Amino acid sequence: MLTIRVYLYNILLMSSALKLDAAFSAIADPTRRAILARLAQGEATVTELAKPFEMTQPAISQHLRILEAAGLIARRVDGSRRPRRLAKEGIEGIDKWLAMLRKALEKNYNRLDLVLTAMEASTKGEKR
Amino acid sequence: MNKLTLKTEGDTHILVTRNFAAPPEAVYRAHTDPKLIQQWLLGPEGWSMPVCICEARPGGKFRYEWTHPKKGSFYITGEFLELVPSSKIVHVERMHLPDPTPENHVETRFDRDGSGTRMTMRMTLPDSKTRAAMLATGMEGGMEDSYARLDRMI
Numbered sequence: 603m604l605t606i607r608v609y610l611y612n613i614l615l616m617s618s619a620l621k622l623d624a625a626f627s628a629i630a631d632p633t634r635r636a637i638l639a640r641l642a643q644g645e646a647t648v649t650e651l652a653k654p655f656e657m658t659q660p661a662i663s664q665h666l667r668i669l670e671a672a673g674l675i676a677r678r679v680d681g682s683r684r685p686r687r688l689a690k691e692g693i694e695g696i697d698k699w700l701a702m703l704r705k706a707l708e709k710n711y712n713r714l715d716l717v718l719t720a721m722e723a724s725t726k727g728e729k730r
Numbered sequence: 731m732n733k734l735t736l737k738t739e740g741d742t743h744i745l746v747t748r749n750f751a752a753p754p755e756a757v758y759r760a761h762t763d764p765k766l767i768q769q770w771l772l773g774p775e776g777w778s779m780p781v782c783i784c785e786a787r788p789g790g791k792f793r794y795e796w797t798h799p800k801k802g803s804f805y806i807t808g809e810f811l812e813l814v815p816s817s818k819i820v821h822v823e824r825m826h827l828p829d830p831t832p833e834n835h836v837e838t839r840f841d842r843d844g845s846g847t848r849m850t851m852r853m854t855l856p857d858s859k860t861r862a863a864m865l866a867t868g869m870e871g872g873m874e875d876s877y878a879r880l881d882r883m884i
Binding site: 704705707710721 | 734738746748750757766769770772773774
């Protein structure tokens, strides 16, 4: 299961690369980072989010508005509930980052296989 | 057999495993001898490593510089925390873009597996606090460049 840490990392890279000032300033606030960390564990309503932070619902709502405007979270309608979750793009960013890391490592280690083969060949050459 | 596995572990670690046909002595050497490192630790196509300094001893420093004809260049620096010949490497490293990123902690183990080696690399991602500090570093360049640079965070 992936983490808020990688998620924030991606937001950080993407927001600076694409100059997304909204995302940039949205995660500069510790409370909003904590909200993202909570949402990484699953969706939650304003009431559920307000509890652990010991904040009023309007205060939490204000933070949620900023996160939503920055495209970091999304909401869905469930009867009278409006649960928030992390935005899909951020999650896809994590997958992209991991896929890229895997690809780079695979290339490295395929090259290392060749280096090791050459090392063994030269060792045998010396013994002969 | 030689296939790489990559999975997340908890909320801060990435675990990578890979088998090699060569014995642990050789795989360890390829990770600590600058002349050998320069031949394989290159990431995506097109990158080369003109500078490779590697003082493979506890407390020793390393510096790897990569360059790409179109994408420019960058480097990482790091220190070895623990080295057990043919068996284990523990180090910290950071990228310079040119401002340094938070440190990554990497533990690499080489275990004998038949006539070959099973490598296990455990990477610890920087925590959210240090990552937030990166906000202030003002990284430049397009997303592709950022991702290319991230390739190096191993």
